[in-house]
Amino acid sequence: MSNSTIAAISTAPATGGVAIIRISGPQSLSVAQKIFAPSGKTQVENFSPNYMYPGHILCDGFKDYGLCVFFKAPRSFTGEDVVELHCHGGIQLSRAVLKAALSNGACMATNGEFTKRAFLNGKLSLASAEGMIDMINASGLAEVRAGAMLYAEKLTNEVKAIQAQLKDILAGIAADIDYPEEDVASTDLPDLDRRLDAIGNAIDGMIKGYGTGKKIKSGVTCALCGAPNAGKSSLLNALLGYDKAIVSPLAGTTRDAVEGSIEIDGIVYNLVDTAGLREQADEIEAIGISIAKKAVQSADIILYVCEGEYTPLDGVAEDDPRLIKIYNKCDISPARMEQFDISVSAKTGENLDKLKSLMASKAVGEGGLSGAYVIEQRHYEALCRASMSLKNAASAIGLFPLDIISLDINDAWSALGEITGETANEEIIANVFAKFCVGK
Numbered sequence: 001m002s003n004s005t006i007a008a009i010s011t012a013p014a015t016g017g018v019a020i021i022r023i024s025g026p027q028s029l030s031v032a033q034k035i036f037a038p039s040g041k042t043q044v045e046n047f048s049p050n051y052m053y054p055g056h057i058l059c060d061g062f063k064d065y066g067l068c069v070f071f072k073a074p075r076s077f078t079g080e081d082v083v084e085l086h087c088h089g090g091i092q093l094s095r096a097v098l099k100a101a102l103s104n105g106a107c108m109a110t111n112g113e114f115t116k117r118a119f120l121n122g123k124l125s126l127a128s129a130e131g132m133i134d135m136i137n138a139s140g141l142a143e144v145r146a147g148a149m150l151y152a153e154k155l156t157n158e159v160k161a162i163q164a165q166l167k168d169i170l171a172g173i174a175a176d177i178d179y180p181e182e183d184v185a186s187t188d189l190p191d192l193d194r195r196l197d198a199i200g201n202a203i204d205g206m207i208k209g210y211g212t213g214k215k216i217k218s219g220v221t222c223a224l225c226g227a228p229n230a231g232k233s234s235l236l237n238a239l240l241g242y243d244k245a246i247v248s249p250l251a252g253t254t255r256d257a258v259e260g261s262i263e264i265d266g267i268v269y270n271l272v273d274t275a276g277l278r279e280q281a282d283e284i285e286a287i288g289i290s291i292a293k294k295a296v297q298s299a300d301i302i303l304y305v306c307e308g309e310y311t312p313l314d315g316v317a318e319d320d321p322r323l324i325k326i327y328n329k330c331d332i333s334p335a336r337m338e339q340f341d342i343s344v345s346a347k348t349g350e351n352l353d354k355l356k357s358l359m360a361s362k363a364v365g366e367g368g369l370s371g372a373y374v375i376e377q378r379h380y381e382a383l384c385r386a387s388m389s390l391k392n393a394a395s396a397i398g399l400f401p402l403d404i405i406s407l408d409i410n411d412a413w414s415a416l417g418e419i420t421g422e423t424a425n426e427e428i429i430a431n432v433f434a435k436f437c438v439g440k
């Protein structure tokens, strides 16, 4: 694959100051030689790596004035020879530059092919590549931060440290099996149990982090519910109005009932108004209520809006950790606070910041965001499989021979390797890069 030289537009397909056309592969420099006429004396083939050279980019029927930079293998993003051409940022213009590269020896890159080559050349782990795409596709700042942690190999390094411990255990077991009579310390079973338990706990901690990670990635669904006229719509507007300037686009959401989203501490909260549904006319009221109930049941946070006396919310337990009991219209009369979690006024905006903090603490929990980098379902699933295999291994201690136990430990090791990419098969790798855009 990497004998070919690929090219693509790496900047977004929009007009702007500058567009970048990236070329990667052994022929990069020779493609550039044909389509770039340097303004200075240095010819393209003599370009020093990592320096910008000005000149003309020769396209079909015109030339653009721009820059060319050469990154020499292996010190490039892909690990191959890479050339970047920086032209003016027009959609047709950048396409014309790409076309010039394609007619002079490069072939069109597929989705994520640059990053895939980087991965295959050992420039980054699979989890790091995923972190990069998380940063690019993020709908909230928390996802950018989590992606940056993944990109910086935080998860990969932790996983590798765990894998090293597992290898160590496996080596001990192998020595025990291979040389039972020799002077090799035989495996201490209680110690093996303790070690597996400690490793399992570390993995379970990461699995737990996915509770927050998932919300960072997919947003937090908040169902607004309550009796008619309690002030649900007003509260919705008040919440949305606050951060209207940074309301995130609802990429990927399929919920028709989502009224809008707000960002709190970098996490996107999708507000679902069940009110309208409850107040439909008779014939469809039953359907409406059932949809509303489903929205409440599947929500991450339930914003139960009341005015006056508190009445329990149908179908939701009083101690449901997702429930926030909100007394609205506190500008008219004060709440009996033993019945409510918070008292607000959608009209005056009183305590709405406190409500947002309450929503954030419900969604994120005590773990906070700083350690939340298990945001990919793929990583979560691999961690779960690793944890399960270690539990199987631990429960087999004393009951089954060591070689059977080592099979489970090895399964855990390979499940973890899927995260870093070391044991990821073609299908896993293809799925990861399918999420990328062309040019990345």
Ligand code: GDP
Pocket: 226, 227, 228, 229, 230, 231, 232, 233, 234, 235, 275, 328, 329, 330, 331, 332, 344, 345, 346, 347, 348
């Ligand atoms: P919904 O049926 O639950 O969506 O309730 P609405 O948002 O439509 O509000 C019903 C009525 O209560 C409207 O007349 C609002 O102006 C009023 N209202 C809502 N919130 C407040 C509040 O915090 N204070 C006061 N004084 N009136 C409010």
